[in-house]
Amino acid sequence: MTEAMSATPAPDALAGVLADAPFVRLVATDDGDALAAAGLLARALRATGTPFQARVDPDPVPDDVDDGVAVTVGVDRGQHAIPGTGRPASAAAFAVARELGVEPDPVVALAGVVAAGSIPGADGSGDALDAAERAGRVERRPGVALPVSGTVDEEPSRAEALAASTLASTRYSGDPAAARDALAPLGLPADLDSDDRRRFASLVAVDAVDGDDASARAASAVERALRPYVTDGPFETVGGYADVLDALAREAPGTGIALALASDPDASLRTAALDAWLRHGLAAHRALDDAAVGRYDGCVVARVDASPAVLPTVARLVRDFRSPEPVAVALDETAGRLAVAATGGGSAAGDAAVDRIGLGDACRTAAGEAGGDGWGTPVRGGIAVDDGDITAALAALREAI
Template identity: 45%
Template sequence: MSTAAVMESPPPETPTPAPDEVADALADARFVRVVVAPDGASLAASGVVARALRERAVPFQIRVRRASAYAVADDALTLRVGSAGLADLTLGDPETAPATAFEVARELGTAADARLALAGVAASEADPAASTLADAAGLDRAPGVGIPVADLADGLGHSTLLHAPFSADGDAADAALAELELPADLDDDARRRIASLAAVETATASGATPRAAETVARALNPLRLGDGAPFATIEGYADVLCAVAREEPGTGVALALGHDARTPALDAWRRHARHVHAALRSADTARHAGVFVVRTSPPTDADATDSDTDSNADARRRRIAGRLRTVARLARDFRSPEPTVLVLAESVAAAATHDEAVDVAGVLARAVENAGSDADVDGTAREADALGVDADAFETAAREVLS
């Protein structure tokens, strides 16, 4: 196999072909390199395709990569999932990639994993119950909260589907649940009370916006998975995929491939949640026309240093960027009175929006250019980050772009 080259600033996205065309190309490939954006929806979609390739005995490799770097090899077919850039095939939109991947797997004549694809749909912030994949998976909504584990305090305390006073605080979650006096065996009524607790605590928390009451609904009345599933609910599964794609992408790939990675994936999910909730809770905020600015300390591990190898330092910077993107999403959904959020922490920025007229990846790219920076921008129209920025100059440039 030829030596991989790295191409900076990849050209515009290859159009997404029909699922049968993708399947035909993959079936005939000698080797498939899957390049995956660092988000839960793209990770799930890549896992659906990769499991189908494995069933068809087509050799493959998965890499979770930022869009600014692209590995190529002469004898490999490259499938890019969740981002734009040079590739032989592209499932570029993370919102549609999981469902498309499921159709590709079916076109390959394999046992397509509807539950993994459905978790990808939930990770894209779409309603999984409204997807035809819910029927394919044989799942219906049930009372309760969409957490990945059976332990309620653990699930509520580490969920990034909401931001409440008990988030990242196990004792507070335990205390809130204790007040419900739940039975040992939870019935539907008990699960409804838990859902009400989560909704009320989230919507009435200090600093919560009216949007918080709407967004917390994503975590309620989940698609519950039965015994033998790696996680308790589809929504919880999605939450883990989102966290692990940014926290420990190697573990995320193993999870998406169906390996026994539940324990390390949950560890990464808990670690991600602790950092992002703490970063948002301790942030300084300011409201401007059209944008809510959040300044926080970099959400790093206390024992992490940059004294190891360059690759380890790069991995830590990417992890910080991923955490800040989650902070931006939480701020957008639960704390921001404006539709767009800009998060700043030393040399890293992130943004998220629910304004369909705003492309935050484009905003960050223009801000980088206007600030005269060579920062690395990655992301989508809804959520993005920039590595290597001067926080003050970048805030000014980004606010000018958004004005």
């Protein structure tokens, strides 16, 4: 089944369908935007008394639902979908929830927007930002978008959080000890004032673009990590929340669903989410540090040793911070898997005008030629080849794009 590239459906149309549904099954792609969107829809359904189920899948196919409705989130499939192609799926879900007569959590919506590669207020998220600001739930400050402040003993330290963040790629990403060494000359106190936050942000901004491997795109990509919106949500900043959601969608989708559904996550859920995020982010950066990177016509390929959950994050990091080409591939030859990401997914990527290549369909085509399975959306995808040659799938993918 191919993925379409249609615009996001009108919120009132989908809301009308959901309002009359006796049961709703939500299936979302494995990314932070779709996870946030599914959470917003599920909370709205719960508020209106509509039974539902929600799950995450790398390649969502709408399930058959007897006397109910199936909704795909993050890809345009089936009769009812929030594809996330016209605007982030979380921004669209925010509008659908309002049409259902529910006031959705704007912080969750904004986290999804950042996870989609955009910034709060852009790409159709103005209503969510307005709602959050009117309620006094967000405040933009200098600094770096991390999920924790680093001042609480049981949380990851500031250096650990900086090393794990996938909103930036620096010389110390993936290495908490190196991050501590980088922060040491700043002499940052436990509680940061505005000047401290500016110095912290300047360090990250410079280091994201200063490496020999940094691409021209890195300067715009790192903007998502700077001048964050501090929030009263379960995490310190909207951007940090986004980073956690994106990691959970791949690393621990069950925890991700629980977090997206919880209006007030308890301490154990928050800790589980942070643990999965820290593990995921450090693994992604370490895999990239050890990668053999090669440039081809139209794409950059990073050959890595990484878990299937980490590969999509590595591909995104290469696309945003290392690749001079519009497409980035993370390839694990031993496991027979690859993940691919293309520009054009959000305003902060610096390539919003780049035509969508249709990576999901390209992956399906290439996988078919190599005897494997392919999946994805217009701007990202993956291939798994169990008994064949993943390098043959890569060659076919390069031809397809």
